[in-house]
Amino acid sequence: MEVIGIFASLVLLIYFAYKGYSVIFFAPIFALIAAFSQGLPVMPTYTELFMVKAAIYVKNFFPVFMLGAIFGKVMEESGMAQSIASAIIKSLGPKRAVLSTVLSAAILTYGGVSMFVVVFAVYPFAAALFKQADIPKKFVPASIVLGAFTFTMDSLPGSPQIQNIIPTKFFGTSVYSGPTLGITVAIIMFVTGMMWLTYRVNQAHAIGEGYGAHTINEPSPRDEALPSWHLSILPLLTVLVVNYIGNNVFPWDPDSLAPIVAMKLPLTATALKNVISIWSLIIAVACGIVVSIALGFNRISKGGISRAISLGAVGSLLAVMNVASEVGYGNVIAALPGFNTIAHSVMNMNWGDGPLASMAVTINIICGITGSASGGVSIALDLFSKFWLDWAQTVNMSPEILGRFASIASGGFDTGPHNGAIITLLAVCGLTHKQSYPDIFAMTVLKILMVGVALGFVAIFGFA
Numbered sequence: 001m002e003v004i005g006i007f008a009s010l011v012l013l014i015y016f017a018y019k020g021y022s023v024i025f026f027a028p029i030f031a032l033i034a035a036f037s038q039g040l041p042v043m044p045t046y047t048e049l050f051m052v053k054a055a056i057y058v059k060n061f062f063p064v065f066m067l068g069a070i071f072g073k074v075m076e077e078s079g080m081a082q083s084i085a086s087a088i089i090k091s092l093g094p095k096r097a098v099l100s101t102v103l104s105a106a107i108l109t110y111g112g113v114s115m116f117v118v119v120f121a122v123y124p125f126a127a128a129l130f131k132q133a134d135i136p137k138k139f140v141p142a143s144i145v146l147g148a149f150t151f152t153m154d155s156l157p158g159s160p161q162i163q164n165i166i167p168t169k170f171f172g173t174s175v176y177s178g179p180t181l182g183i184t185v186a187i188i189m190f191v192t193g194m195m196w197l198t199y200r201v202n203q204a205h206a207i208g209e210g211y212g213a214h215t216i217n218e219p220s221p222r223d224e225a226l227p228s229w230h231l232s233i234l235p236l237l238t239v240l241v242v243n244y245i246g247n248n249v250f251p252w253d254p255d256s257l258a259p260i261v262a263m264k265l266p267l268t269a270t271a272l273k274n275v276i277s278i279w280s281l282i283i284a285v286a287c288g289i290v291v292s293i294a295l296g297f298n299r300i301s302k303g304g305i306s307r308a309i310s311l312g313a314v315g316s317l318l319a320v321m322n323v324a325s326e327v328g329y330g331n332v333i334a335a336l337p338g339f340n341t342i343a344h345s346v347m348n349m350n351w352g353d354g355p356l357a358s359m360a361v362t363i364n365i366i367c368g369i370t371g372s373a374s375g376g377v378s379i380a381l382d383l384f385s386k387f388w389l390d391w392a393q394t395v396n397m398s399p400e401i402l403g404r405f406a407s408i409a410s411g412g413f414d415t416g417p418h419n420g421a422i423i424t425l426l427a428v429c430g431l432t433h434k435q436s437y438p439d440i441f442a443m444t445v446l447k448i449l450m451v452g453v454a455l456g457f458v459a460i461f462g463f464a
Contacts, residue, residue: 002338070312072117078296080232087229094133105147111236142439151186178404216430246280368413
């Protein structure tokens with residue numbers, strides 16, 4: 001009954017999110033209903049568990065959300081994000097519309113542009129190209145998902161996306177950890193994803209299905225001149241280069257935390273290595289913002305810079321609070337007796353000689369509950385990272401493999417129908433879950449299969 005109560009709470013949260021209700025409002029309600037049903041006092045659970053865990057998540061990652069959103073908005077206001085997408089799409093042409101969309105989204109995401117902004121930047125060009133090639137519009141969201149929500153989000157080493165940052169805080173690794181494993185999985189994910197989308201497009205053409213008659217959010221012809229893509233890509237390169245220097249070259253002072261420790265102020269970071277990747281990314285994206293403003297200053301309309309900063313900052317508040325509410329919800333669920341039953345069942349299964357299979361199942365379950373890759377992996381690592389790290393040490397597995405694997409595993413069941421990024425993507429594209437979610441789900445299944453591929457590679461080649 002306790003397990004059923006958890007799943008009932010989850011179903012309600014998914015249903016209300018699917019209907020467009022705010023997760024910020026309803027996540028605590030359904031968390032408290034589940035807590036009350038299993039004997040936890042409501043108000044202490046709300047203020048001392050839900051809110052505390054949500055606040056810790058905001059403390060740790062709000063700068064990344066805020067700067068990433070502002071960077072994306074400046075790139076959008078200056079036309080540089082659209083310039084990069086347009087250049088790729090035009091160079092490959094209508095016959096390669098799917099590949100053009102995937103690569104455009106991938107380059108922008110790996111360059112540090114927020115996934116939400118990538119959707120707005122790529123969609124108008126992708127839709128126009130799909131229409132020109134008479135490819136069903138329903139495949140546009142899945143193409144963007146493959147480029148922005150898969151291998152560049154959690155597999156490729158050095159990705160500045162939050163899903164690649166979170167494990168560094170728990171394992172003391174860097175965003176470049178597990179490069180061989182990450183690159184291998186990313187290549188397989190890209191190739192198999194393209195094979196699926198190509199198959200689906202050919203299948204649609206075989207039955208005479210074309211772009212279709214659409215009236216919602218159809219892109220209008222763009223008359224404005226866009227900046228050169230050679231210039232536009234410089235802010236992205238700035239983020240990548242500065243982030244690499246911060247993680248691998250810059251000699252951070254090992255006593256950086258000492259003054260705060262001496263003042264007896266509370267710390268969530270237990271060691272410098274646990275925050276270097278976050279610090280490096282904050283500095284890198286800040287530099288990217290400066291470069292993008294400097295290069296795009298003459299192209300941004302009057303008041304555009306202040307508008308971009310304001311919209312980015314305000315938009316990041318909504319994004320981080322959505323995830324923080326899901327983190328608070330997940331932590332309440334994790335404190336319930338019913339969840340302990342699930343967790344112990346997972347932990348007691350025979351997972352072989354290492355912790356990776358245990359990580360895969362646990363992280364995917366929690367990401368599915370929260371509907372968020374970053375929220376789910378944050379909760380899972382907060383609860384079990386020490387257990388997995390100790391287990392890895394007993395089998396001589398490096399923390400770098402744990403960090404990379406945790407990132408890859410986070411991108412599995414997170415993209416449920418209640419995932420905020422999926423809801424936003426479909427709204428921007430003017431499509432419904434019924435029209436496009438089956439192929440988005442296929443990309444999710446693909447990511448889950450890649451976890452199995454990663455397990456196989458570690459088992460065969462070690463990568464430790």
